[in-house]
Amino acid sequence: MKVTLDQDRCVASGQCVMAAMDVFDQRDEDGIAVLLTEDVGPETVPDVQLAAAVCPAAAIGLRP
C-alpha cells in the first residue's frame, strides 16, 4: 500500500514516529514529519494505520 503525508497539516507531534519508526521521521529544523518510504508491505500496514489514527492533524493517509 502507499502512505501519504500532508506536511502542511503536520504539527510535529512525533506520534507517527513512535507508531511506525521505519516509515516516519521528523526533520531537524522544525520537527515536521517526513516519509522514509512511500511503499508499505502488509507487515507494516498495522503500524501505519496506528500512525494515521493517532496523528492529531489527520495528516496521514493509506491507500492501495
Added chain:
Amino acid sequence: MTLHETACPEALPSFPMPRDGRCPFDPPPRGRDLQQEVPMTRVRLADGSTPWLVTRYAEGRALLLDPRLSADASRPGYPHAAAAAGEDPSAASDGSVGGGAGLSFILMDDPEHARLRRMVQAPFTVRRIEAMRPDVQEIADELIDAMLAKDGVVDLVEEFALPLPSLVICRLLGVPYAQHEFFQESSKAIVHRGATPEGRRAAFTDLAQYMGSLLAQKLEDPQEDLFSDLGARVLDGELTAAEAVQMGILLLVAGHETTANMIALGTTALLEHPADAARLRDEPEPALVASAVEELLRYLTITHDGRKRVATEAIEIGGVRIRAGEGVIVATDLGNRDPAVFADPATLDLERNPRNHVGFGFGIHQCLGQNLARMELQVVYPTLLRRVPGLRLAGELADLPFKHDAGIYGVHSLPVTW
C-alpha cells in the same frame, strides 16, 4: 429540544462539576452520568453562559479536528475559565494578558498558530527528547539523593514533583533555575480556577517583565537554548520581542505545572495500587513503563477544565446543532473514561497501553511538550519506586489537598515517608 439542549440555564448542570471526595482520581460522577445519557449537553457556567459540553470520546475527538471550532479566546462566545469562576469574562479577554493573547499560540488559530508553533517545535522531537533522557535521569537521582538525606515526612511536591520538570524546562528554554520560586508562584496564579482577571494579569505582567529582561540578555549573549533561538528570530524580524516573551511564558508555565501534577498525582495513584507499583518497581521493562505512563495519563487526565473552543460556523454533531458563536468544552477527562472506547475505563491497568487517549488533547493544538512529558514520567515513576521502595503516604488519601481549585488537577502537597 431536549433538556440537554435547552438554553434555560437553571435547568442545566453547572460546570465545572464537583468530584466525589471518596474517589479523588475519578472525574465528577455527574459527568459520567451525562456521558451515559448524551454525547452533547449544554452546561451552565457561573456567568450564566451555556456552552456545549462534549462528554464522549468520538464526538470530542471529531470536534477537536474540526476547523469550524476556533481556539481564539478573544472571540465572543468563547467559554472562559474566568466565566466559570464567576468573573466578568470581558475582563479576561483583555487582548494583552489573561484569557486573550497573553498565552501566545495556544489561543490562536491557523495560519498564525502554525507560524508561531513551528518556531518552537524543533527541541520537542522524539529524537531530541530521547537525547535528554540521561540528563533527566541524573536530575531525578540528585533530587532523590537530597530527599533521602532527610528524615521523617517530606512533601514530594516540593522535593521532587515541582523541581524536576522545572529544572528540565528551564534548561531547555535557557531560563536560570535560580528564579524558580518566582515563576512557580506566577504559574500557580495563572492556572488557579478562582483567579481574578486582575490576579492573572498581575502574574502575567510580572512574568513578562522578567522574561523581557532575560530576552534582552539573550539578544546580546545568545546561548544554546530555545529562548536564544527566539531572540535570533526577533533580530531577524520574524517575531516581535513581545511575541517571543509570550511564547517563553507559555512554554515555562505549560512545561512544569502540568508535569509536576502528573508526577505527584501519578505517584499517589501508584501508591494506592500497590501490586501495580511493585510490578513497575521490580520489572521496569521499557514497554511496560511506556504503557504505564500512557495509562496514568488516560486514567488521571489532569486537564479537567476541558479543551475550550468557540464555533465559527454551525456544526451538526451528536444529535445537536452547535450554532456559530456558541462555546464548546471538550471534556477529555470524560472521553478518556468512555466505555465505548476503553474497556472497564475506571480501572487502572498498567498494561492497557492506550495509545489513542486524549490526555494531551487532539487536533492542531495537541500538547507541544507531550514527548518531553512522556519521557520525564517514564524516568520518574520507576526511579522513585526503585530508589524509595518503602515510599508511602504519611497520612490518609482522603486528607490530601487535591487541587479542586486549579485548572490543572493534582495535589498541592504530598506528605510521604519511607
